[in-house]
Amino acid sequence: MVAGAAALRAGLAPPIGCITESPDFRGAGLPGFGHLVFGGHDVTSTPLTKRAEELTRSGVIPPPLAELVRPALDAADSEIRPGATEGGSQGAVARRLIGDLAEFRERRGLARVIVINVSSTEPPAAPDPAHLSLDALEQALEGDIPVLPPSSLYAYAALSAGCPYIDFTPSTGARLPALDELARRRGLPYAGSDAKTGETLVKTALAPMFAVRGLAVRSWSGTNLLGGGDGATLADPAAGESKRISKDRALAEILGHQVEGRTHIDNVPHLGDWKTAWDHITFEGFLGVRMSMQFTWQGCDSALAAPLVLDLARLMARAHERGVAGPVAEFGFFFKDPVGSNEHRLHAQYESLRQWLGQGA
Amino acid sequence: MVAGAAALRAGLAPPIGCITESPDFRGAGLPGFGHLVFGGHDVTSTPLTKRAEELTRSGVIPPPLAELVRPALDAADSEIRPGATEGGSQGAVARRLIGDLAEFRERRGLARVIVINVSSTEPPAAPDPAHLSLDALEQALEGDIPVLPPSSLYAYAALSAGCPYIDFTPSTGARLPALDELARRRGLPYAGSDAKTGETLVKTALAPMFAVRGLAVRSWSGTNLLGGGDGATLADPAAGESKRISKDRALAEILGHQVEGRTHIDNVPHLGDWKTAWDHITFEGFLGVRMSMQFTWQGCDSALAAPLVLDLARLMARAHERGVAGPVAEFGFFFKDPVGSNEHRLHAQYESLRQWLGQGA
Amino acid sequence: MVAGAAALRAGLAPPIGCITESPDFRGAGLPGFGHLVFGGHDVTSTPLTKRAEELTRSGVIPPPLAELVRPALDAADSEIRPGATEGGSQGAVARRLIGDLAEFRERRGLARVIVINVSSTEPPAAPDPAHLSLDALEQALEGDIPVLPPSSLYAYAALSAGCPYIDFTPSTGARLPALDELARRRGLPYAGSDAKTGETLVKTALAPMFAVRGLAVRSWSGTNLLGGGDGATLADPAAGESKRISKDRALAEILGHQVEGRTHIDNVPHLGDWKTAWDHITFEGFLGVRMSMQFTWQGCDSALAAPLVLDLARLMARAHERGVAGPVAEFGFFFKDPVGSNEHRLHAQYESLRQWLGQGA
Amino acid sequence: MVAGAAALRAGLAPPIGCITESPDFRGAGLPGFGHLVFGGHDVTSTPLTKRAEELTRSGVIPPPLAELVRPALDAADSEIRPGATEGGSQGAVARRLIGDLAEFRERRGLARVIVINVSSTEPPAAPDPAHLSLDALEQALEGDIPVLPPSSLYAYAALSAGCPYIDFTPSTGARLPALDELARRRGLPYAGSDAKTGETLVKTALAPMFAVRGLAVRSWSGTNLLGGGDGATLADPAAGESKRISKDRALAEILGHQVEGRTHIDNVPHLGDWKTAWDHITFEGFLGVRMSMQFTWQGCDSALAAPLVLDLARLMARAHERGVAGPVAEFGFFFKDPVGSNEHRLHAQYESLRQWLGQGA
C-alpha cells in the first residue's frame, strides 16, 4: 500500500481500484496522494522492503515498479515503531503509543494522523464491564490484567492522541461503548469494520438483486480459500470466528430473513494472497420452482485492500476536517460490518457515501 | 403464466418473483390478479392445457396445482385467436387483429387491454423508409409486400386498437419511429425490450460493483445453454443475433468502455427450460494485478418470466391510467435493452421504477 | 431402489446407472433383476411407499412409475423387520436378527441373502479389545454393555447367518479383525466401505490425470452441500468425521503425497437429495507455474446410489457362488474406502472388477 | 520450451509436467535433456529471447531463471532458419528445408533430428487428388500451384530428410495418404495430432467415468477463452474449425454415441497464455433423473505444452531407434486426435504408452 501510494504519487501507476480518484469523488477536496506520509506500529521487525519483495515474487508488484518505490518503502520503514507489547499496565503501553503518534505528527508537521488497524485478526474479545464506560475503562487500564484486546488498545491510544481511527479488520477496535464515548468527547470520527474486498463485496452487490426481484433465497453457502498471513491467522478457529460473524451479517439484513448455509474459511498456503471464494445460492421462483446460482471469485487480497486503505485515509481526513464525531455511518460502503449502520446493500452504500461527500462545506 | 395467475388469484401459491406484490409496490393502486382476463394471438393451435402438461412433466408446475388451474387455462384457450398470417396485405391482417382486440375488450367488459409480445424471437428486421413515419407506414401496409416484421405488425395493431404494448422479446416490436409516432398520437404507453431474467439480470447487478469500486473490467465472456422453444429459435443465427445485440448493450453502458469477450447462445435441448449461463470476467486492480470472477446461473426460464409478465401487465395498466404516452423509460428495470433509457444498472432502475410508482396521482 | 428394481424388472425403465447391465458385464451369469427379493431391518416404521412419495414429490421417481411400482413396494414393506434395538445383550439382539435372515431365506426359498448396510452413518467407533478376535467378541456380546456399533452388529448377524455383507456406508460394519475372522471361517465374502457416488467418484477419475501428466497437485479443497436424511446425519460432527475420513483417503494414495486443503460437508436442507459439491484444485506445471481447476457436481444422491446397491447385490451373489472368503478387493470400484485394497484410481478399479468377473468359473 | 530444457539440463528446475521423468519411464533408455539440441524453421524473425521476455512478464518464466537460460536461447536462435515461404514451386521450397535439416544434423553431429510442428494452426486443407499417393504428390509439388498446406510441406521435407515428424497442432501435417506412404517407405515414425493440454485432457479423463458408471451423458458444452498468438489465430473461424474438429472427436468415441452441445473457442487477449475453459455436462441416472456437472480449467498453455514437446522428442527418438514406421498409435496419450488409434480414454492411452516403452528391445 505504501508501494502503491508511492507509485501513484510518482505517476507510475494508474489509480485502479481507488474510488477516491473516480469522477464522482474528484474535486471533493480530499488530500492528494503526494500529501500522505506513512508510519505505523508493528510487532514484527520484518521491513516493508522485504514484504514488497514477496509481493513481487508472487506477481503483485511488477519488478520494475518495485525498484522505483524502494526509497518510499525505506522511508516508511523508518517510521515504524514497536507495537503494543504485553507486560506492564495497558495504560502505560497506551501512553507510549500516544507519544509515538504525537511525536510523528509534530516531527513531520502533519495536519492530522489517521490510524488504520491493518494488523492480524483477533479472536472475539470477552465482554468486560470496563468496556461500558470511559471512566471504568481508564481505571481498568492501570491494573495489571489486560482489559482490552490489542486492536482496542490501539483505538484508545489513537483517539486519546486526537487521531481518527479505522478498523480495517474484524477485530473489536473502536467498537466498545467506552471508546465511542471517548471519540464523541474528543470530537473524533471512527469507522469500520472489516474491509469488504471479495466474497462479501460480491454478496452485497448480488443479494439485493434477489430482493428487488422477489426471488426467495433459501440458502447461501460459501467457502473461502486463502493463504498468506491472513490465511494462517484465520485457520485458528477463534480468529476465523470473528471473520465469519462479520461476513454473515450482511445477508440477513439485505434479505430480511435468515437463510440456510454456512461460511468456511480455509487456510490453503499454496494460494498465497490469491483468495478464492466459491458461493452457492439456492432460491425459489414462481410456483416454488427451485433454482441456483454459484460464483467463484479469484482476487488478490493485497491488491484489493491497498487502494481502500488509501481511500479511507483520504476520506477520513475529510471527516476529521468536517468535525464528524463518532462512527461515520456513510463509510459503510467499505466494510463487511459497518459501524453505525444496518445498510449492507453495496449500491445504497455507495449513494450514501457520494451524498455525504457532496454535502461537505 | 396464465396458470400462475390463476394460482395466485386462488391463493394456491405465494407471489414469489412478482415484484408488484412486494411491500414497495403494495398500495400503489395496481389492478388485482383477480381482475386480469387472458387472451391472445398465436400461430400454433397447441392449447395452453397441453403446454401446462409439459411444464408439469418438467417440474415447473406442481401436479396438484396443474389440476386446480385447468379451468383457467381452458378459459384462456378459448380467447386465443389465430396470429398474423402471411398472404394479403399487412393492412388487412392488422385490421383483423384490431378487430379481435376490440371485440375481446367489449365482450369481456374490460377497462383496458394490454398487449404483450411473448412470441418467438425474430431476426433483426431490415430497415425500410416506411418505418420512419406513420403516414409512410400506413401507405406501405396496403401494398402486397410485407413491410413490418410480425412483432411490429402486432404493435401497430395494438396501438391502433388503443392498447398499450410491451415487447417482452428482443424483436423490433414498437421500436420504430412510425410506431412511436402512433403511440404518442394516440396517447398510449409502450415498453420493452427483452425481459431480463437470467445472465443479463446478474450482469446488471454485478457490473456496477466493478464500476463503483474502480476495478477495471477487461473482459466479460458469456455462454448461455438452453433448450425449449426459445433454445430452438435462438439456434438460428439470425434470431440469436437479435438476442445477442440486446444482451451486449448493458455492459459498455455501465462500465463506460468496451470490454473484450463474446456472448454465446447454444441450443441444448436436454436442458429444456432450465437455462444455464456461465459468465467469466477478468479485471485489473491496483498496480494492474489481474483477477477474475465467474458465475453460473441455473434458472428456469418460464418460472422467471411468468411473474414479470404479470408485473408488467399491472404496471402498464397504471401507466395507461396515468396517461403516459410513448416509451415508459421507468420500466427499464425489466428489460435487457430498455427503450427510452440508457440506464442499465439494476439498482438504479429499481429506484427509478419505485419513484415513478410513488409519484402517481 | 426397490422401486427401481421393480421398474427394471417390468421393463418400465432402462437400466441407466447399473453397470452390471453394460456390455462388459452381460453374460457373466449374474442373477436377473426378476430374481431379486427385497427385505430388511429398519428402526423407523415409515413405510417405503411413503418414502417413494417423497421421492416423487422431489422429482426423482416419475409419478406414473410411482403408481406402477406400488405393489412391489408394499411387498418389500411387508418384509421389513425391526432393526437392532438397545436393551438386553447384543448377543440376544444378534440372535434375533440371525433368525430373521434365516426365516426370510427359507420362507421365500432363496438361494442366498445378501445383507447391505444402507442405514445412517455412525460416528467412528471407539476401539475395543473385543474387536480383535472372534472369541473375545462372542464373549463380550453376551455382556450388558454394547461392544459393537450397530453396523458391526448387523455385520456379525449377517455373517453368522451365512450371508455375505456389504458396507454401503462409512460406518465400521465388517471392518473389524473379529468379523474378518468370522467371514473367513464361514467362507463368506464381504465388501465396502462407503459407496462413491459424487465428489469422490470424480476425484478418483480426475486425480490420476494429474499423476500421469506429472502435474504437481498442491491443494485440493472440497465443499459438499446436501440435505435429506444424510445431510441431517452428517451435520453431526461425529458422523461427518466418518465420512470425511472415508473421503480423504483416496487423494494421498493416488498422488503419492499429502496435499493442502480440507473437505467440508454442510447440511443444506433446501437441497434435499440434490447434493452439490465444489472442488478446487491448485497444481504446478513446468517451471513451477501455478494453475487451478475447479468443478461443481450436482447429483441426485438416491438416483446415484440405487443402481449401485443393485449392482453390488448381483455381484456379491456371484462372489458367494464362487466361494470367495474375506474382503472382495475387486469391488473397490464402488467404494470411497475400499476394504482389502489401496487402489483408488477409478479406471484401474474398473479393470480389476472386469477381470475378476471374467475369470469366474 | 528451449528455456525449460536448459533449466532442466542445468538442474535449475524440477521436471514437473515431464512424464518421461516419472518413475514409470525412467530407465527406458530415452535421451537425456543434456543431449537435446534445438533448431527450427519460423516465418517470423522475433528472437526466442524476446518471446522469453514476454513469458517472464506474464509470470511463466521466473525472472532469475530467465537470466540463467539466456545463452541457451541465443544458441537456439542461431539455429532457426526461414520457414516455408510462398513463391516458386513447393518442391523447390521442400528441397531447401531438407537441406537445412541435413546440414543441421551433420554440422552438429546429431544421431537424429526430430521435427515437431508447433506453428500456428492452419484452416482445414482442401482435399486434392495429389494427396492420395506419393507419386502424384511429388509430381504436383513441382507445379506452380501450391498443393500442400505448410504443415504438410514441413512433414514432407522432414520425412524426405529422414526425420521423424510430429504434429503438435491440429493442422494436416503428415496425415495424408501420400505422406503416410513416404513415412512407411522410408521406415520413419510419425505422430499427432494436436497436443491435449487442457479442456480435452480433462474430457478424456472424465468422460470414461460416466461410461464405466453407466451414466447417460446427454450434453457436453464447452467454452475456451484464450489470448496470445494461439487465441488470435483461432479467432479466425477457419483455423478455429480445425481445432474444434480435433477437440470434438474424443467424446463420441469414448461414450459410444453423439451428445448435444458445442465447443466455442474465443480470443480474449487479456487472458494471454492463461487459457480458461468451462465445460458443462448434463447426464441422466437411474429412472432418467437429470443431473449436471461443470468444470473450469485455468491453465497456462505454454507451461503445459513445453514439457510435452520435450517428452515427445525423447519418445520419438526411441521410436526411431526401434525402427517404427508409420503412425505411432501408442503416442495417442499426448493428442486430441490421435493418428492411428481410436482410443481416446486417457488412462487406457497411458497404459498403452507404458507397455510400448516396456517392450522395447
Ligand SMILES: NC(=O)c1ccc[n+]([C@@H]2O[C@H](COP(=O)([O-])OP(=O)(O)OC[C@H]3O[C@@H](n4cnc5c(N)ncnc54)[C@H](O)[C@@H]3O)[C@@H](O)[C@H]2O)c1
Ligand atoms: N483484502 C484484504 O487483504 C483484507 C480485507 C479485509 C480485511 N483484512 C484484514 O486486514 C488484516 C491484515 O491482513 P493481511 O493480509 O495484511 O495480514 P498479514 O498477516 O499479512 O499482516 C498482519 C500484520 O499485522 C501485524 N500484527 C499482528 N499483531 C499485531 C499487533 N498486536 N500490533 C501490531 N501489529 C500486529 C503482523 O506483524 C503483520 O505485519 C487482517 O485482519 C485481515 O483480516 C484484509
Ligand SMILES: NC(=O)c1ccc[n+]([C@@H]2O[C@H](COP(=O)([O-])OP(=O)(O)OC[C@H]3O[C@@H](n4cnc5c(N)ncnc54)[C@H](O)[C@@H]3O)[C@@H](O)[C@H]2O)c1
Ligand atoms: N425467461 C424467459 O422465458 C424469457 C426472457 C426474456 C425474453 N423471452 C422471450 O420471450 C419469447 C417467448 O419465449 P418462450 O420461451 O415462451 O418461447 P416459445 O418458443 O416456447 O414460445 C413462443 C410462442 O410464440 C408463438 N409464435 C411464434 N411466432 C408467432 C407469431 N408470428 N405470432 C404469434 N405467435 C407466434 C409460438 O407459436 C409459441 O407459442 C422469446 O422471444 C424469448 O426470447 C423469454
Ligand SMILES: NC(=O)c1ccc[n+]([C@@H]2O[C@H](COP(=O)([O-])OP(=O)(O)OC[C@H]3O[C@@H](n4cnc5c(N)ncnc54)[C@H](O)[C@@H]3O)[C@@H](O)[C@H]2O)c1
Ligand atoms: N449417494 C448416496 O445416497 C450414498 C452414497 C454413499 C453412501 N451413502 C450412505 O448410505 C447411507 C444411507 O443414506 P440415505 O441418504 O439413504 O440416508 P437416510 O437418512 O435417508 O436413510 C437412512 C435409513 O437408515 C435407517 N437407520 C438408521 N439407523 C438404523 C439402525 N440402527 N438400524 C436400521 N436402520 C437404521 C433410518 O431409519 C433410515 O431409514 C448413509 O450412511 C450414507 O452416507 C449414501
Ligand SMILES: NC(=O)c1ccc[n+]([C@@H]2O[C@H](COP(=O)([O-])OP(=O)(O)OC[C@H]3O[C@@H](n4cnc5c(N)ncnc54)[C@H](O)[C@@H]3O)[C@@H](O)[C@H]2O)c1
Ligand atoms: N498448450 C498449448 O500451447 C498447445 C496445445 C495444443 C496445441 N497447440 C498448438 O501449437 C501451435 C502453437 O501454439 P502457440 O501458442 O505457440 O502459438 P503462437 O501463435 O504463439 O506461435 C506460433 C508460431 O508459429 C510460427 N509460424 C506461423 N506460421 C508458420 C509457418 N508457416 N512456418 C513456420 N512457422 C510458422 C509463428 O511465427 C509463431 O512463432 C498452435 O497450433 C496450437 O494450436 C498448443
Ligand code: NA
Ligand atoms: Na436503452
Ligand code: NA
Ligand atoms: Na483400502
